[in-house]
Amino acid sequence: MSTKKQQLIDCAMGLFYQHGIHAIGINEILKSSGIAKKTLYNHFESKEALVLATLEQRHHLFISWLSRCLENAQTNEQLAEQLFSALDQWINNKVEVLGEFRGCYFINTAAEFGELSSPINQLCQRHKLAVKALLKQALNDADDAAVERLFLLSEGIISTAYTCHDTDVVKRALKN
Amino acid sequence: MSTKKQQLIDCAMGLFYQHGIHAIGINEILKSSGIAKKTLYNHFESKEALVLATLEQRHHLFISWLSRCLENAQTNEQLAEQLFSALDQWINNKVEVLGEFRGCYFINTAAEFGELSSPINQLCQRHKLAVKALLKQALNDADDAAVERLFLLSEGIISTAYTCHDTDVVKRALKN
DNA sequence: CAAATGATAGACAGGATGGTCTACTTCTGT
DNA sequence: ACAGAAGTAGACCATCCTGTCTATCATTTG
Numbered sequence: 001m002s003t004k005k006q007q008l009i010d011c012a013m014g015l016f017y018q019h020g021i022h023a024i025g026i027n028e029i030l031k032s033s034g035i036a037k038k039t040l041y042n043h044f045e046s047k048e049a050l051v052l053a054t055l056e057q058r059h060h061l062f063i064s065w066l067s068r069c070l071e072n073a074q075t076n077e078q079l080a081e082q083l084f085s086a087l088d089q090w091i092n093n094k095v096e097v098l099g100e101f102r103g104c105y106f107i108n109t110a111a112e113f114g115e116l117s118s119p120i121n122q123l124c125q126r127h128k129l130a131v132k133a134l135l136k137q138a139l140n141d142a143d144d145a146a147v148e149r150l151f152l153l154s155e156g157i158i159s160t161a162y163t164c165h166d167t168d169v170v171k172r173a174l175k176n
Numbered sequence: 177m178s179t180k181k182q183q184l185i186d187c188a189m190g191l192f193y194q195h196g197i198h199a200i201g202i203n204e205i206l207k208s209s210g211i212a213k214k215t216l217y218n219h220f221e222s223k224e225a226l227v228l229a230t231l232e233q234r235h236h237l238f239i240s241w242l243s244r245c246l247e248n249a250q251t252n253e254q255l256a257e258q259l260f261s262a263l264d265q266w267i268n269n270k271v272e273v274l275g276e277f278r279g280c281y282f283i284n285t286a287a288e289f290g291e292l293s294s295p296i297n298q299l300c301q302r303h304k305l306a307v308k309a310l311l312k313q314a315l316n317d318a319d320d321a322a323v324e325r326l327f328l329l330s331e332g333i334i335s336t337a338y339t340c341h342d343t344d345v346v347k348r349a350l351k352n
Numbered sequence: 353c354a355a356a357t358g359a360t361a362g363a364c365a366g367g368a369t370g371g372t373c374t375a376c377t378t379c380t381g382t
Numbered sequence: 383a384c385a386g387a388a389g390t391a392g393a394c395c396a397t398c399c400t401g402t403c404t405a406t407c408a409t410t411t412g
Contacts, residue, residue: 004389019290023199025369032261036390037371047370103287110339111284114195128340145351152349153325156332164304173328175321180359201399212360215403223400 005031005043013054017105021051021112048120051109055123058105063130065097072136077103079138087154088170091161103162107155128155181219181333183209189230197227197288227285234281239306241273246314249282255314256326263330264346267337279338283331290311304331 013034015024026047030037044050069086073079091101102108106124113120136147153173161169187209191200202223206213220226245262249255267277276285281298289296312323329349337345 002388016237020198020288022288026371027369037392038373039389041371042388085220102290107283107335107339108287111279111287112196112198114199114278116341125340130335133190147289148348148351149329152332152336152345153328154332155335156328156330159283159331159335160328163283164301165292169328172321172324175280178358202401203399213362214403215359217401218358 002043004035004039008035008040008043008050009053009057011035012050013058014099016051016054016168017058017099018102018110021109027060032128052119052123053095055106055120055127059127059130061097062105062127063134065095067132067138070134073138076139076142076146079153083150084157084170084174087157087161091158091170092167101161104155104158107159178219180191184211184216184219184226185229185233186278187211188226189234190275192227192230193234193275193284194278197285227296228299229254230304231282231285231296235299235306237273238281238303239302239310241271242307243310243314246310249314252315252318253320259311259326259330260333260350263333263337267334267346268343277337280331280334283335 008029012024012029013033015029026037026040030040030052040050043052043089066086069077070082073082073149086095088096089095093101106127110121110124115121132147134143135151136144139147139150157169160166182233184205188200188205191205191208202213202216205226206216206303212329216226220229242262246255246258249258262271265271266274269277282303286297286300291297308327311327312318315323333345333349336342
């Protein structure tokens with residue numbers, strides 16, 4: 001992959017995630033990255049194609065980060081602990097690769113696009129299913145309902161952390 | 177409140193919720209409502225003011241719907257049941273006053289606006305806190321952790337129902 | 353009746369947007 | 383060294399955006 005193309009994706013990722021996709025114009029990405037407009041349109045046929053590339057990259061980034069966080073858990077309880085600890089770190093900006101926390105990029109992006117069948121929304125859906133599949137695989141022997149519940153809980157945590165500007169959700173959720 | 181003003185709020189609410197705020201221009205609202213531009217700017221000083229009015233209205237609508245759903249629960253288990261049943265009906269478009277399900281208007285809106293301290297985001301936050309307060313009040317004697325967990329679970333359900341186009345979340349979440 | 357109020361239609365301004373295109377420069381592989 | 387590829391700068395286009403303003407019409411109220 002061309003370095004310019006990668007720079008564009010990285011820069012767009014940051015701006016889109018931080019401010020939302022409709023709020024960021026092509027020109028802002030160009031100015032911020034210092035790359036020429038022609039170069040962008042050499043690599044991407046449209047803004048949407050660039051958006052899809054950022055989603056794709058974030059998807060791999062996130063899944064690989066999360067699966068690393070869940071490694072080596074001995075019991076299901078331990079795995080849940082590791083999951084919540086990972087979320088807590090993310091929410092409190094202690095995970096460099098994920099950037100400054102602003103909720104889930106996929107939830108946020110899906111929220112911006114009404115058309116359910118658009119490629120963008122489909123990617124967001126695929127990402128969430130992949131996260132759920134990762135949990136299922138990590139949770140040995142657990143029934144589907146337990147997986148489901150853990151997944152829903154973490155979705156709630158991520159969403160609430162952002163919408164309520166609540167950096168302590170995880171701690172409170174864990175108190176019994 | 178002037179009838180024209182109310183019509184504008186209703187119409188804008190529908191379009192914003194269905195397609196997202198940045199995706200809907202003032203002119204679209206005017207065309208769809210058949211109201212003149214001057215009239216809109218007589219009642220609202222800007223698009224943002226109109227957005228805030230729709231959030232305010234949706235907030236009251238939603239809270240009053242939800243509190244009606246939670247009425248008359250005898251036990252905390254029953255209350256949780258009623259909550260999940262309500263979510264299920266909403267997600268499956270059986271609640272007329274809430275319109276065709278497209279996730280949580282407040283989560284979606286917050287996702288579109290990067291500035292955390294903007295009036296729009298503050299309203300979204302206030303709404304979520306009000307929902308949590310409603311749950312806390314409805315759940316007699318329950319500890320804060322139980323309230324928190326129920327709240328996070330429903331946030332996860334709403335978010336997942338939309339992002340994953342998953343109309344069966346509630347059913348699956350309830351299976352033990 | 354007359355005055356005030358509220359609504360309408362739509363032109364208009366000023367700026368931003370996504371995207372195309374040209375002319376020029378720099379890098380790279382053989 | 384030289385050809386072709388890749389990048390740059392930015393003018394330009396058509397369209398859309400929010401918001402203002404004028405001129406006209408309808409309704410109500412004193």
